[in-house]
Amino acid sequence: MKAAVLFKTGEPLQIIDGIEMPALTKGQVQVNILYSGLCHSQLMEVQGGRGEDKYLPHLLGHEGVGIVEHVGEGVTKVQPGDKVVIGWIQGEGLNAPGGKYPHQGYVINSGSATTLCEKTIVAENRLVILPAGFPDKLAVLLGCALPTGLGLVFNELQPEKEKTIAIFGLGGIGMSALLAANLSSPTKLIAVDVSDEKLALAKELGATHTINANDTNPVTAIYEITQGTGVDYSLEAGGTVQTIEQAFESVKDGGGQCIFASHPRNELKISLEPHAFHRGKSIRGSWGGGSKPDTDIPKFAELFKLGNLNLEPFISKEYALEDINSAIDDLANHKILRALVNTHSNVSKN
Secondary structure, rough: OOEEOOOOOOOOEEEEEOOOOOOOOOEEEEEEEEEEEEOOHHHHHOOOOOOOOOOOOOOOOOOEEEEEEEEEOOOOOOOOOOOEEEEOOOOOOOOOOOHHHHEEOOOEEOHHHHHEEEEEEEHHHHEEEEOOOOOHHHHHHHHOOOHHHHHEEEHOOOOOOOOEEEEEOOOHHHEEEHHHHHHOOOOOOEEEEHHHHHHHHHHHHHOOOOOOOOOOHHHHHHHHHHHOOOOOOEEEEEOHHHHHHHHHHHHHOOOEEEEHHHOOOOOOOOOOHHHHHHHHOEEEEEHHHOOOHHHHHHHHHHHHHOOOOOOHEEEEEEEEEHHHHHHHHHHOOOHHHHHHEEOOOOEEHH
């Protein structure tokens, strides 16, 4: 099979063809990938933002959709022919390591869920059968962006009606969180980003106010919008120390909550005012929006079928696997919301 492989952090991925598929072991499933997503976690890996990478060379990608080809010993959750969502969040089923792929005398490693390849070996507990009627090209969002973004609101924040909410960072996770937050009928839903295009889309999807952080201090603007109180809740998916700090500063004293889903470079630290905690502000991180894929993905799919989730604008551009480095650059430069990678096509589409 063909795959995008990271050989050295800080360098472009290499497209390698003719990679051998190893025999399956207990708990493993072989999947023919139809489409893969791409998010900032892959940027972190490519750029070395998670510290020393001990597994080079290795495959990448942790959200996708495909068709099961073979199952290993003990696998009962899926069978050949099933169309499945691949995601990084552990669900039900057996846990297993990713495949080790022989190629020309060396081994290419992979985690328990990888998707930037034509075929992949993943753990049973990283798979969920795709709900009927859900479009393949949007199904990649069910592997990461939607469980994390929707989960931030539905599973962790659980906001009351008619509250004030700010969303920092309008990538796939942040925009998903905005869609979910809008369903709680907030009195003010404030979107913060550095892209005017994304802010315009946020307005279409329910934001009552938008702030371009390149032009305006978002903390100052949020306090102006809320008549000096700050917001009840802030959700952060911007991916930087600054956006986490700003999201925390933006919540009100006496119960304001900040939840952040992003992970800046490994060596960086956030700096927060200690007295803010005495005044009643709180902050916590999120691991995948607290989602349980086997129960949450069907719920999210039902919301989509009911017309409560407008996901069509999420996919900015379709890329061929051969153009993966262009997709990475576009994501890093905030040119796209979410990239869709067609693993079996050599033609990128606008």
